[in-house]
Amino acid sequence: MIDLPPEPRIRTRVKVFYFDTDAAGVVHNVAYLRLVEVGRSELAEKLGWSLAEMGKSGIVPVLARTEIDYRKPARLGEALLIESSLTRLERVRFVIETSIRKEDEYETLVYCRQTLVTIRISDGRPQAVPESWVRAYPHLRAVRNDSKTKSDS
Numbered sequence: 578m579i580d581l582p583p584e585p586r587i588r589t590r591v592k593v594f595y596f597d598t599d600a601a602g603v604v605h606n607v608a609y610l611r612l613v614e615v616g617r618s619e620l621a622e623k624l625g626w627s628l629a630e631m632g633k634s635g636i637v638p639v640l641a642r643t644e645i646d647y648r649k650p651a652r653l654g655e656a657l658l659i660e661s662s663l664t665r666l667e668r669v670r671f672v673i674e675t676s677i678r679k680e681d682e683y684e685t686l687v688y689c690r691q692t693l694v695t696i697r698i699s700d701g702r703p704q705a706v707p708e709s710w711v712r713a714y715p716h717l718r719a720v721r722n723d724s725k726t727k728s729d730s
């Protein structure tokens with residue numbers, strides 16, 4: 578059991594390499610999803626859900642929804658900061674928001690909001706979000722009154 582940080586947030590620094598870019602030297606839309614995943618995985622580890630432990634426990638998060646806004650381009654060789662935050666906890670779902678910006682500028686280049694569902698690997702059925710998160714971050718707890726609607730996550 579690890580001590581959870583006061584804020585469920587992490588900043589990850591990355592550099593834009595050739596394999597992230599298209600012929601114009603700008604980061605490809607698909608490459609941003611990989612960067613979002615890098616940040617989200619680092620956040621999961623910080624919140625006690627390491628990649629190695631996930632498989633062993635039999636309980637894993639899966640992505641149910643990704644919304645992404647591409648606001649400004651990032652370019653080859655630039656240093657980027659990926660800021661990933663856990664922002665909402667429901668019964669079996671949770672939300673991670675990610676912003677990507679240049680290391681030396683404050684403007685957000687890309688914003689992404691993802692809904693994840695905690696499932697049991699053996700049968701794929703949804704499971705409760707980690708109790709330790711609910712205890713550590715009660716202010717993120719949200720109760721939905723529209724559980725039949727999947728489109729407004």
Ligand SMILES: CC(C)(COP(=O)(O)OP(=O)(O)OC[C@H]1O[C@@H](n2cnc3c(N)ncnc32)[C@H](O)[C@@H]1OP(=O)(O)O)[C@@H](O)C(=O)NCCC(=O)NCCSC(=O)c1ccc(O)cc1
Nearest residue numbers: 638639640641642667668669692694696703721724727730
């Ligand atoms: C997400 C699911 C398990 C949900 O299963 P269902 O049988 O629909 O369960 P339910 O109907 O009970 O839904 C459970 C809850 O999820 C909600 N839900 C389900 N689908 C959605 C979508 N698309 N959006 C928002 N909310 C959703 C639903 O409203 C329920 O919420 P509550 O009412 O608040 O309980 C199922 O739809 C599924 O298996 N989808 C495929 C998931 C998948 O293949 N994702 C991509 C691969 S995972 C991945 O790439 C990855 C994940 C995590 C990492 O760290 C790295 C990589």
